[in-house]
Amino acid sequence: MQRENKNAETAVLVVDDDPVVRALMDTIFSREGYFVTVAKDGAGALVAAESRPFQLAFIDLRLPDADGTDLIAPLRAKCPDVGVLIFTAHASIESASDAVRQGADSYIIKPSRREQILEEARSVLEKRRLARENRRLLQAAREELARRRRVEGELRQATEEMEIILDSVPATIWFKDTQNHLVRVNRAAAESVGLPADELAGMPCEDIFPEEAEHYYADDLEVIRSGKPKYGIIEPLQVSPTEKRWVRTDKVPYRERDGSVSGVLVFALDITDTMKAEEARRAADANYRSLLEDSTDAVLVIAAQQQVVYRNPVATQLLRDGGGELVDRIAKRRPDSNRTLKVRAESGECVDFDVEITRTEWEGQPAQLVTLRDITARITAERKQRRTGRRLAVLRSVDRGILLAQSLEEIAEAVLQHLPNLVPFDWAGILEFTPEPSPVANRDVARLLGVHDATDSIDLQAGEVVHTAVFQPLAATVNASRRHRVRRVPARPRCAIEVALDRVGLPFYAVIPFMAGDELLGCLVVACRRRKSFGREDLAVLSELSKSVSVALKQSRLNAALSEQTLNLQRTVEELQKTRQQLDREERLTALGKMASGMVHEFNNSLAPILGFSDMIMKRPEIVEDRERLQRFLRNICTAARDAASTVDQLRDFYRPRKAGEERQSVDLEDTIESAVALARARIGSSDATSHRFYDIQTDLETTSAVTAHETDLRQALINLLYNAAEAMPNGGAIEVVLHESDAHAVIEVRDSGVGMDEETRQRCLEPFFTTKTDTGSGLGLAMVYGFARRHNGRIDVESTPGRGTTFTIRLPLVPVTGSALPVGADTAVVKRLRILVVEPDDGVRGMLMEYTAQDGHTVSTAVTTEEGLERFRQSRFDLVMIATEADGESLKHAMAVFHRKRPVIPVVVLSDSGDVSVLREKKRSVDIVLRKPLTLADFRMAVKRAVEASIRPA
Structure with missing residues (x-):
């Protein structure tokens, strides 16, 4: 019978650089049935631990690649339950002891006997087994403890929930034992006697209800002895010497688990309010x-x-x-x-x-x-009210109609349209009283709407002549000495209205006058063939109607008078406009002279740094050797040139908002201010070198968020303020430029220590053409600054005191960039080499464009006139055309037609002095890019790139 090998599942790792030791250990443990793996160094041991877990490891204290103690931690990371024994010689027993303190389970001193090694191995394995068993038992104990705590928590929660339920019941609950002592009560019961629930536990009922306790206990004993509940017991309860309440009580026996009754549960509900x-x-x-x-x-x-x-x-x-x-x-x-x-x-x-x-x-x-x-009286009143309401609604409709009317005919139409809904009649007409005979508005009503007695009528104004257009013009003069009531009285002289109505068989009528103050404007006549007409309510409604009609008639007459006055006013205005046009022509001529003076002034401001820096470069050769300084001079020259190019546009639109198509970009205020100060120093230094005046320009610039603006406009505005500050200090002085943020705005302050301004000058200094320098000033510099601030949704403030200097403050909103302009200096060169046709009459510009194209390796063909350019275009194939706008509009449009007829998708760039290509607007697809002069290499490259991209974009 084969003996069961209990060690077959135990893997042993032997780590020793001595092959004899490795072989010996392999033999010893293999014979005992262990699975043995050997390694000569620490690296090999860790590789072996990757393939399988080990239960026992023998590690030499001294290994070729590490100390044995250094191998314990990484080996345990791979085999957490491995038992570690350290091999050591006699001379290193102390080191072995240290190894045990560092995590080894034991150590073996070389050489050792086989039995000693096996015994030590079994001891370590048993120790690790016991440790594992302890951990398992500890984990089981923890789980059991957690389970018990969970059960206790659930029980406690159930108990608390039951207490909450009992305490939430409005009825009082009393648990009594057989000796009439309280065992437990709910919150309502405790509150009813004014004592805490824990104090009531164990208290005799006689102490709580001294008068009723005996009676209550008798019922309790009956329930306890019989084991049957009692329901619906109505009992009085004396809660205080002055207050008596009533309760409805249910008593139920309390049974133990064995069924015996150990007390009674009393449920008492206060029914005092019900009683x-x-x-x-x-x-x-x-x-x-x-x-x-x-x-x-x-x-x-x-x-x-x-x-x-x-x-x-x-x-x-x-x-x-x-x-x-x-x-x-x-x-x-x-x-x-x-x-x-x-x-x-x-x-x-x-x-x-x-x-x-x-x-x-x-x-x-x-x-x-x-x-x-x-409700007889109420129904009668409601019927009358509804009838009145209907009439009021009709009156409101009449009011809306006549208030919109502009003539007597429109007023009459609006009134007679709604009149059948107000009163019954057979005929109605509106008469207008004027000094001269005039037509009357009237309307016949075909249907008979009602029959009422004509018991009353409205007085007519005495002394007026009545005209009618329905019948032949008839007149009757009413006695001027008194007012007459119009009614059918044969003895009285009959007026024209009465005669006319009798003639057509309408003897019963009412006349309602239209009065404006004491002036009689006209009247409304309603007539019937039968006597039952026009009760007092009808006449009251017609009287209300006459008030609105009177206002409308008066307004109609006023409108007629106003129309006549308007015609006279229009003639006067036309004469004033002619006079104004003559004055405007004279003012434009005067303004043209001032604008010319201002343009010379601004161009000189821009040309000063160009001349100053270029003169220093030519006269001082050492500047050319200083590359950084030369680059700075050239940048200032380039910046001044751009500013000069934008001067005309600034003078043209300093008082208007930018167009929607004009782009803005994010501007670094610190760089722009430094650039403006550098340009201003060049101008001020060169112009005042002979006068020995000294200007100290200082800056105090905080780092702020960027603003969205036109950088050239901003720089020119700052230069204008700096020039203005210098001119305000005839003997020189200090100028300070300050930058900071305040309330989501960038704030730029330019301060000088000059002569200052009085209040009148301060209020007018931003007006165009206003200047205190009658000989040299144009009055446009500060106006341009004001225009810049307005275009950029900002503002400019001026503070000045005579003799103490002036401070100009520009506030610009800090907003994100919304434009799509390319960054200044961006490399937009087209990688593809192009064949470009340039049509430019100016030799200098044409030569510059040839240099630009050569920079990027393009092939260029030039022409001076449009005709020459068309000839070259017909002879050769080009990828892009650049043509100047100096040609007249018809020639330019003809050239565009030729270009696109031969090559419909060829990109075209128009070189313009002002950016205005209105002559081409009807040819919307003729021009891809409009490039304004003067232009830089970056502008040229950007235009070429955009034109090429536009030509290949799908339509």
Whole structure:
């Protein structure tokens, strides 16, 4: 029978640089059934540990690549349960002991006997096994402890939830034992006696309810002995000497697990409010019956089988016959309804009642409560109110129509359109009273809308002549000594209206005058064929209508007068415009002279640094050797040249916002200010070298966020402020430029120590052409600064004191960049080499463009005139055309047509002095890029690149 090998699952690792030791250890442990792996150094041991876990490792204290103790930690990282024994010689026992302190389980001194090695190995393995078992048991104990804590927590939570539930019940809960002692109570019970629940536990009931305890205990004993609950016990409870309350009590026996009764659970609910409510209900019933008796409305109570079981005195008086007919009619209506009912009273008069039927109880039986309220007067008033409301709505419609009318005819149309909805009539007309005869607006009504007595009419203004266009012009003069009421009285002399109406069979009429103060403007005439017409309500409505018509008539006359005055005013305005145009021509001529002076001034400002820096470069050869200084001079010259190129545009639009197509870019304020100061120093230094005046320009610049602006405009504005500061200091002085942020704005301050300004000059210094230098100033410098601030949504403030200097403050908003302009100096060269045709009449510009094209390796062909350019275009093939706008518009359009007829997608760049190519606007696809002169190499490259990209973009 084969013996079971218990060591087969134990892997042993032997790490020793001595092959004899490795072989010996392999033999010893292999014979014992262990799985043995040997390694000669630490690296080999770690590689072996990657392939399988080891339970036991023998490590030599001295290895070729490391100390044995250094191998313990990495080996344990790969084999956490490995037992480690350190090999050591006699001379290094101390080191072996240190190794044990550093994590080894034991050590073996070389040489050792086989039994000693095996015994030590078994000891270490047993030690590791016990450690594993301890960890397992400890983990199991922890899990069991956690489970018990969880169960205890759940039990505690369930107990707390039950306590919360019991404490949330509004009823008081008392748990008593058989000796009439309290075991436990809920919150409501504790609050009812004013003691904490924990203090009540164990307290005798006699101490809490001394008077009622004996009675309560008798009921408790009955429940305990019988084991049966008692429900619905109504008992009084004296909670204080002055307050007595009532409770409804349920008592239930409390049983133990074995079924024995050990106490009683008492559930008591305070029903004092219910008892009081019942008493109040009985009192309310008595009051209710009293109210029914005293009610001014008829009240009936109808029980089953339509039997009237109650009627108040008003109902008894109203329905002497017993109310059988009324009850039958009410029976057909649904309860909880509210409708009107017409009833014939004992007097025979029909009375309108508001009938309200509701369900109720009468002496404990279901019944219907019927209330009859006399609403005859209310219904009559409502009918009158509805009729008045309809008429008011019509009057509002008339008001809207006549207020929009502009003539008598439109007013009459608006009134007569709505008049049938106001009063009944057979004919109506509107008459206008004027010094001269005029037509009358009128309208015949075909249908008869009503018949009423003409019992009254409205007075006419005395002494006026009435004209009519419906009939032949008739006139009648009313007696001027008194006012007459127009009515059919044969004895009185008849007026023209009455005669005319009689002639067509309309003897009954009313005349409503239109008055504006004491002036009679006209009248409204309504007439009927029959006598029953025009009651007092009708005449009142017509009187209200006349007020609006009077205003409209007066307004119509005023409009006519206003139209005549307007025509006169228009003629006067035309004459003033002619005079103004003449003055404008004279002012433009004067302004043109001032603009020319200003342009010379601004160009000189820009040319000063160009001349100054270039003169120093030519006269001082050592500057050429100083590359950094030369680059700075050249940049200043280039910047001044760009500023000169933009001077004309600035003078043109310093007082207008930029167009939507003009791009802005993010501007570094520190660099721009430093550049402007450098240019200003060059100008001020060169112009004042002979006068021995000294200007000290200092800067105090904080690092701020960038602003979105036109850099050239900003630089020119700062230079203008610096020049203005220098001119304000005839004997020299200090100029300070300050930059900081405030309230999401960049703030630039230019301060000088000059002569300052008085208040009148300070208020006008930003106006164009205003200057205090009558001989040399143009009055445009500060106006340009003001225009720059306005275009960039900023503002400029001026503070000045005579004799103490001036401070100009520019505030610009800090906003993100929204434009798409390329960065200054960006490398936009086209990698592809192009064949370019340049049509430019100026030799200098043409030569410069040839140099630009040579910089990027393009092939260029030039022409002086448009005709020469077209000839070259027909002879050769080009990738891009650059043509100047010096040619007249028709020639340029003809050239564009030729270019695109031969090659529809060829890119075209127009070289413009002003950027205006309006002559080409009808050819929207003719021009890809408009390039303004003067231009830099970067501008040239950018234009070429964009033109090429536009030509290959899908349409």
